[in-house]
Amino acid sequence: MQDHITPRRVVILGGGFAGLFAARALRRSPVAVTVVDRRAHHLFQPLLYQCASGILSEGQIAQPLRTVLRRHHSVSCLLAEATDVDAGARLVHLRRPDGSATELPYDDLIVGVGMRQSYFGHDEFAAHAPGMKTLTDALDIRRRIYQAFEMAETATTALERQQWLTFALVGGGPTGVELAGQIREIAGHTLDREFRTIDSAQARVLLFEGSDDVLGAFGRPLAHRAARTLRSLGVELHLDATVTDIDALGLSVRDKDGTTTRFEARTVLWTAGVEAPPIAAAVARATGAAQDRAGRIAVEPDLTIPGHPEIRVTGDVMSLNRLPGLAEVAIQSGAYAGRAVRHSVEGRTKQPKPFTYLDLGSAAYISRGRAVVKVGPLHLSGVFGWLAWLFIHLAFLTGFRSRLGAVLSWSVAFATSSRRERAFTMSDADAPAGRAPGQKASSPPH
Amino acid sequence: MQDHITPRRVVILGGGFAGLFAARALRRSPVAVTVVDRRAHHLFQPLLYQCASGILSEGQIAQPLRTVLRRHHSVSCLLAEATDVDAGARLVHLRRPDGSATELPYDDLIVGVGMRQSYFGHDEFAAHAPGMKTLTDALDIRRRIYQAFEMAETATTALERQQWLTFALVGGGPTGVELAGQIREIAGHTLDREFRTIDSAQARVLLFEGSDDVLGAFGRPLAHRAARTLRSLGVELHLDATVTDIDALGLSVRDKDGTTTRFEARTVLWTAGVEAPPIAAAVARATGAAQDRAGRIAVEPDLTIPGHPEIRVTGDVMSLNRLPGLAEVAIQSGAYAGRAVRHSVEGRTKQPKPFTYLDLGSAAYISRGRAVVKVGPLHLSGVFGWLAWLFIHLAFLTGFRSRLGAVLSWSVAFATSSRRERAFTMSDADAPAGRAPGQKASSPPH
Numbered sequence: 008m009q010d011h012i013t014p015r016r017v018v019i020l021g022g023g024f025a026g027l028f029a030a031r032a033l034r035r036s037p038v039a040v041t042v043v044d045r046r047a048h049h050l051f052q053p054l055l056y057q058c059a060s061g062i063l064s065e066g067q068i069a070q071p072l073r074t075v076l077r078r079h080h081s082v083s084c085l086l087a088e089a090t091d092v093d094a095g096a097r098l099v100h101l102r103r104p105d106g107s108a109t110e111l112p113y114d115d116l117i118v119g120v121g122m123r124q125s126y127f128g129h130d131e132f133a134a135h136a137p138g139m140k141t142l143t144d145a146l147d148i149r150r151r152i153y154q155a156f157e158m159a160e161t162a163t164t165a166l167e168r169q170q171w172l173t174f175a176l177v178g179g180g181p182t183g184v185e186l187a188g189q190i191r192e193i194a195g196h197t198l199d200r201e202f203r204t205i206d207s208a209q210a211r212v213l214l215f216e217g218s219d220d221v222l223g224a225f226g227r228p229l230a231h232r233a234a235r236t237l238r239s240l241g242v243e244l245h246l247d248a249t250v251t252d253i254d255a256l257g258l259s260v261r262d263k264d265g266t267t268t269r270f271e272a273r274t275v276l277w278t279a280g281v282e283a284p285p286i287a288a289a290v291a292r293a294t295g296a297a298q299d300r301a302g303r304i305a306v307e308p309d310l311t312i313p314g315h316p317e318i319r320v321t322g323d324v325m326s327l328n329r330l331p332g333l334a335e336v337a338i339q340s341g342a343y344a345g346r347a348v349r350h351s352v353e354g355r356t357k358q359p360k361p362f363t364y365l366d367l368g369s370a371a372y373i374s375r376g377r378a379v380v381k382v383g384p385l386h387l388s389g390v391f392g393w394l395a396w397l398f399i400h401l402a403f404l405t406g407f408r409s410r411l412g413a414v415l416s417w418s419v420a421f422a423t424s425s426r427r428e429r430a431f432t433m434s435d436a437d438a439p440a441g442r443a444p445g446q447k448a449s450s451p452p453h
Numbered sequence: 454m455q456d457h458i459t460p461r462r463v464v465i466l467g468g469g470f471a472g473l474f475a476a477r478a479l480r481r482s483p484v485a486v487t488v489v490d491r492r493a494h495h496l497f498q499p500l501l502y503q504c505a506s507g508i509l510s511e512g513q514i515a516q517p518l519r520t521v522l523r524r525h526h527s528v529s530c531l532l533a534e535a536t537d538v539d540a541g542a543r544l545v546h547l548r549r550p551d552g553s554a555t556e557l558p559y560d561d562l563i564v565g566v567g568m569r570q571s572y573f574g575h576d577e578f579a580a581h582a583p584g585m586k587t588l589t590d591a592l593d594i595r596r597r598i599y600q601a602f603e604m605a606e607t608a609t610t611a612l613e614r615q616q617w618l619t620f621a622l623v624g625g626g627p628t629g630v631e632l633a634g635q636i637r638e639i640a641g642h643t644l645d646r647e648f649r650t651i652d653s654a655q656a657r658v659l660l661f662e663g664s665d666d667v668l669g670a671f672g673r674p675l676a677h678r679a680a681r682t683l684r685s686l687g688v689e690l691h692l693d694a695t696v697t698d699i700d701a702l703g704l705s706v707r708d709k710d711g712t713t714t715r716f717e718a719r720t721v722l723w724t725a726g727v728e729a730p731p732i733a734a735a736v737a738r739a740t741g742a743a744q745d746r747a748g749r750i751a752v753e754p755d756l757t758i759p760g761h762p763e764i765r766v767t768g769d770v771m772s773l774n775r776l777p778g779l780a781e782v783a784i785q786s787g788a789y790a791g792r793a794v795r796h797s798v799e800g801r802t803k804q805p806k807p808f809t810y811l812d813l814g815s816a817a818y819i820s821r822g823r824a825v826v827k828v829g830p831l832h833l834s835g836v837f838g839w840l841a842w843l844f845i846h847l848a849f850l851t852g853f854r855s856r857l858g859a860v861l862s863w864s865v866a867f868a869t870s871s872r873r874e875r876a877f878t879m880s881d882a883d884a885p886a887g888r889a890p891g892q893k894a895s896s897p898p899h
Contacts (some may be wrong), residue, residue, distance in 0.1 A: 047603055048876045064510030066874035071599075073647040074871070083649040086603040103607055104600060104879060143878040153517075154550060157493055157532040161549055201519035203529040425520070428512035430494045432589040433550060 009347070014039045014081075017348055018099055018113035019284065020089050022049050022072040024334050025119030025322030025341030029069070032345025034079040036352050041111060043101065045088040049075050050142060053334055054400065054413075056182060059145040060152070060189035061197070061426035063416055069142055082235060083113070089286045094315060115351075117344045118290055118304070119322040122332060125282035127302065135290060136277035139182050141397040148276055150431035152190060153164045155274045156198060159205045166271070172210045173272035175258055177250050178279035179216025183231060183369040186276060187214045188374040191240045197426050212241065213270060215248040215260055222371055222379065224331060225386075230381045232388040236373050250279075281363070287324050294318060299326045308361030310344050319344040327362070335367050370396045460485045460527075463794055464545055464559035466732065468495050468536045470780050471565030471768030478791025480525040481600075482798050487557060488518060489547065491534040495521050496588060499780055500846065500859075502628055506598070506635035507593040507643070507872035515588055524558040531557070535732045540739040540761060545766050551629070557763040563790045564736055568778060571728035573749065578699045582723040594722060596877035598636060601720045602644060612717070615876065618656045619718035621704055623696050625662025625727030627817040632722060634820040637686045643872050651785060655746070658687065659716060661694040661706055663725070666815055668825065670777060671832075675825045678834040681877060682819050686750045696725075727778065733770050745772045754807030765790040773808070781813050782838055806856050816842045826867045855872030 015038045019026045021043035033040050048069035057063045078084045087101040087109065087370030099111045124138025137147050152174070159171035174190050176183045194210035201207070214221065214237065220230040221237065221244065221341070225444060234244055247263035257271040283302025291298045296312045299304040303326035310319045310327070321344045322337035332335050343362045350359065378396035380387040387395050401413070416427060461484045465472045468490035477537070479486050488609040492514035503509045518530045533547040533555065545557045570584025583593050598620070605617035620636050622629045640656035660667065660683065666676040667683065667690065680690055693709035703717040729748025737744045742758045744750040749772035750759060756765045756773070766772075767790045768783035776782050790809045796805065814828030815853070824842035833841050847860065862873060 046879065047599065054534065061512070064874060065876040065878075066507070068512055068642070070649070071875050073644075074875075077647050086600070087607065104604065107609075109607065109609070141878075142876060146878065153493065154532070158550065159532060161555065163555070198519075201517070201523050286644055291532060294874075337524035428510060429517050430511040430515035430588060432511075432587075432592065433492065 013354055013426075015114045016041070016112060017115045017117065018111055019117045019119065019323070020099070021119035021121055021339065022046070022084070023119055023121050023322060024337035025049070025121075025344075026117070027072075027075065028338045028341035029119065029321060030076060030079065030082050030344035031115045031349075032342045033349055034082065036081065036349045038081060038115075038348070040079075040082040041085055042076065042082060043085045043087055043089055043099070044072060045070055045086070045109065046142075047073070047084075047086050048142070052140075055139060055142075055145050056185040056189060058142070058428070059139065059148040059186065060193060061149055061429040063091075063148070063359050063413060064428045065142055067413055067416065077431065088290075089120070091286075091289045092293040092357035094318070097317070102400050115348045116318045117321045117341070117348070118287075118318065118324065119337065119341055119344075120284055120286050120324050120422060121325040121337075122281035122301070122303075123279065125280040126277065128279055129253075132250075132277060135253045135255055136177060136258075136275040138277050139186070140281075146431065148186075149429075150273050150433065151276075151427055152193065153431055154433070156194075156202065156205070156207055156210070158273070160202050161204075168336040170206065170256055170271045170273045172207075173213065173257075173270070173274070174210065175213045175215065175270060175272040175275045177215050177258075177277045179218070179244075179246070180278060181222065181369075183214060183216070183276075184221055185372055186278065187212050187237060188240060188372070188377075189240045191242055192374055193426070195241070197429075199402055211243060211272075213243045213245060213272065215245045215250055215258075215301055217249055218248070219246050221246070225369060225371070225379055225381050229381055229386050229388060233371065233373060233379050236377050236379075236388070240311065240374055281323070283324050290318070290320075296320075309347065309359050310340060310362050319347065328364075330364055333369060335369075336364055339364055368399070370399050388434065461560045461794075461798055462558060463561045463563065464489060464557055465563045465565065466490075466494070466545070467565035467567055467742075467768070468530070469498070469565055469567050469768060471790075472563070473518075473521065473770045474784045474787035475563045475565065475767060475791035475794075476522060476525065476528050478788050479795055480528065482527065482795045484527060484561075484794070484798055486525075486528040487531055488522065489517060489531045489533055489545070489557070489687035490526060490536055491517070491532070492588075493517055493532050494588070497584075501585060501588075501591050502631045502635060504588070504874070505585065505594040505632065506639060507595055507875040509859060509862055510874045511588055511592070515864065534818045535566070535735075537732075537735045538739040540764065543763070558765065561794050562764045563787070563794070564733075564764065564766045564770065565783065565787055565790075566730055566732050566770050567783075568727035568729050568747070568749075568769040570723060571726040572723065573726055575699075578696075578723065582623060582704075582721040583699055584723050585632070585891075586727075587630075592877065594632075595687055595875075595879070596879065597722075597879055598639065599875055600879070602640075602648065602651070602653055602656070604719070604861060606648050607650075614651065616702055616719045618651065618653075619659065619703075619716070619720070620656065621659045621661065621718040621721045622722065623661050623693070623723045625660055625690075626724060627662060627668065627815075628724040629662070629722075630667055630683065633658050633683060633688045633824075634686060634722065634818070637688055639872070640818055641687070643875075657689060657718075659689045659691060659718065661691045661696055661704075663693070663695055665692050667692070671815060671817070671825055671827050675827055675832050675834060679817065679819060679825050682823050682825075682834070683711050686820055716835070727769070729770050736764070736766075743772075744764075755793065755805050756786060756808050765793065774810075776810055779815060781815075782810055785810055797878035814845070816845050818842050 017040045019042045021202040024401045051068040054068045072084045087103050101109050124130045149269040155171045162168035192210050198207035222233045249261045252259040261267045294312045294315050304320045305326045306320045312318045321340040322330040336381045370380040372378045378392040380392045463486045465488045468835045497514045500514045510886045522528045533549045537546040547555050572578045601617045605614050608614035636658050640655045644653035668676045668679045695707045698705040707713045740758045740761045751772045752766045758764045767786040769778040816826040818824045824838040826841040
């Protein structure tokens with residue numbers, strides 16, 4: 008029985024694309040929506056690599072969730088991490104940023120917590136090869152890329168110089184391909200004439216991919232065109248390659264013949280895999296839901312968890328028909344879940360249609376003026392792919408101001424090869440001794 | 454005897470205003486200039502508070518030193534920290550970002566290492582009250598300000614909520630005044646209608662100043678006008694106030710009658726004093742130069758160290774005629790030192806004129822449309838002060854693109870009260886376990 012005084016409480020875990028579109032679908036419903044996220048911002052993840060490479064600032068790809076949802080008066084935001092779910096009592100357990108615990112009751116729960124970087128059981132790789140999922144990751148990678156050239160400039164041996172001028176990327180999906188293209192562009196154009204000792208254009212970029220194609224999800228023709236474009240940019244592609252070890256100075260890679268080769272590279276970036284965050288396992292435990300190998304939660308065709316019609320799972324962390332972890336899937340599944348709750352609030356009794364994903368296409372940017380885009384039967388690459396990429400990203404960038412700022416930053420970056428956001432922070436040796444290490448806001452140099 | 458093959462080696466310590474203008478003055482001389490800095494960027498320090506408050510991005514106030522100096526082929530940049538000077542052997546000892554040591558010989562040394570935050574012997578305050586000297590500081594303060602409102606929104610007691618909604622600033626110089634104005638603007642305008650539980654406009658901003666005036670350097674009339682403006686914005690001014698203790702929940706302050714009062718405030722920011730970095734003491738030790746109480750190095754009227762005509766000290770770390778630590782003093786003294794080396798290279802034997810500081814005026818921004826500006830006998834405040842402030846900062850912002858970007862960001866910020874760069878990073882709980890704490894690029898929540 009729904010009390011008419013207390014509105015139905017909808018808790019949305021995660022303020023990514025899925026959570027945001029679920030909240031929007033409920034904006035005119037007489038419900039109380041709470042969006043819970045460990046971060047205060049909604050991140051436009053598809054452009055994260057441009058923040059890492061110094062084209063865009065944090066504010067251009069991350070907007071405060073509160074600002075995005077400000078006009079939806081039924082929606083509130085809560086900065087906290089979901090640690091557990093009590094499916095019987097319908098409670099989410101939360102940890103606030105100061106470590107204190109609190110809980111939040113729900114009538115409907117929409118889970119859209121996303122996925123985090125996975126090292127396939129080799130978590131020790133993380134110290135040497137950061138992932139690319141968060142703003143913190145992007146700023147860390149920005150520092151590593153630009154600092155590597157600085158270190159090369161002052162290297163005392165030829166070997167050290169070569170190690171600093173070699174960048175290894177593990178994973179040939181869109182993020183790996185985009186970062187590879189960016190680093191070659193930085194080396195060949197952005198840093199042009201800035202160094203006196205090294206020739207930044209000589210920097211090697213190695214891309215390691217476990218399967219036999221980069222951008223495999225785009226289909227063979229586009230994958231081959233992407234590989235050709237990458238090679239023409241000077242990226243060294245290593246396909247069918249399994250990374251077996253990573254340390255501060257390089258990595259070991261096994262090829263398909265079983266031969267292991269060592270590559271010297273002081274900068275290794277990891278974009279190879281994803282796994283569900285711990286809260287996904289907690290949801291599965293609380294509800295008896297199945298998880299796939301990466302920890303995604305199996306759902307019914309209407310995105311609910313079997314036996315729990317009040318819990319829906321959306322976005323990357325949802326396991327349904329092997330749908331890929333794309334922004335577009337998150338948007339559509341989040342909106343679907345929000346609409347389903349709205350229909351239920353409105354008292355519609357008709358069985359909802361199962362969720363179907365409408366593939367609007369995928370796009371990956373490779374370098375200035377070059378992208379691959381797949382829209383249904385349409386395959387675009389080169390300049391046409393790039394124009395399509397530009398159009399798609401402008402259409403989806405949340406908020407007019409971000410859009411305008413991004414267009415300006417892109418215009419400058421494309422026209423002049425320069426990058427406005429190259430500033431990076433390092434360990435703050437300047438701070439007085441009283442400053443505890445935990446207070447430092449930047450990481451020590453490697 | 455100067456060898457005609459090897460050009461004279463000029464080493465500049467510090468890539469701030471002083472170092473940059475020293476390098477520029479030498480750009481057409483047949484010398485080999487090396488600018489050494491612990492950071493890869495030149496920071497436009499006067500606008501650092503706007504990065505902290507979310508108006509400007511890092512890239513808008515910090516440009517890579519290499520980019521700024523790219524066209525000066527005789528100038529190279531080196532990312533390293535100067536740890537010691539051997540004045541006899543004319544060597545600077547350096548530590549590279551990876552901790553390795555190296556050294557750099559010089560024929561002329563120009564010291565422009567600036568000043569760092571001082572806690573007047575209370576370094577333990579630093580953990581609770583960050584300073585405002587570096588980009589890292591600014592991003593830390595940005596996180597603290599915006600996160601405080603988030604914490605207030607979910608506070609479980611009225612006391613906790615009030616503590617999070619109280620901001621204390623220690624130090625009534627330009628930085629303290631500017632930050633106080635910014636926080637009141639954020640509370641009253643930027644965050645308008647974003648929170649559901651708290652009223653952000655209720656946030657208290659306390660400003661503690663040890664002397665009997667804020668902005669004392671601007672003279673009594675402007676100081677009083679600034680105080681009036683601050684009070685009208687809702688800033689609570691505490692003059693003749695000495696901070697005796699700071700912890701995570703607040704601070705204790707002694708007034709001029711000797712009475713100590715406790716203020717509850719979870720966010721305390723420190724802008725009260727400066728001290729010379731350790732390398733200044735090393736220079737003094739190596740040369741026998743005197744240091745003032747804050748560690749500034751005493752120089753001759755031509756900025757050289759007594760007995761060491763090959764070493765010049767410029768900018769904030771220079772002690773001469775009690776000149777203030779202003780960007781304009783750094784620019785003029787840096788340019789003077791660079792010119793002096795140039796004249797010496799050119800073989801001019803005439804005794805150089807002593808350095809004289811031409812006071813072009815000072816400016817402090819208080820809030821939207823309000824600033825105080827002193828240019829010679831001209832005292833401006835309110836809108837006229839603000840227009841003068843705008844003109845001065847546009848004129849001095851290095852590089853055309855930064856200028857254009859800043860104007861756009863300011864236009865948006867002034868017209869809509871919104872701030873584009875509000876994104877902040879927190880401890881990355883999402884990272885797999887293998888990620889060492891040292892690898893995290895953000896600090897844990899307090």
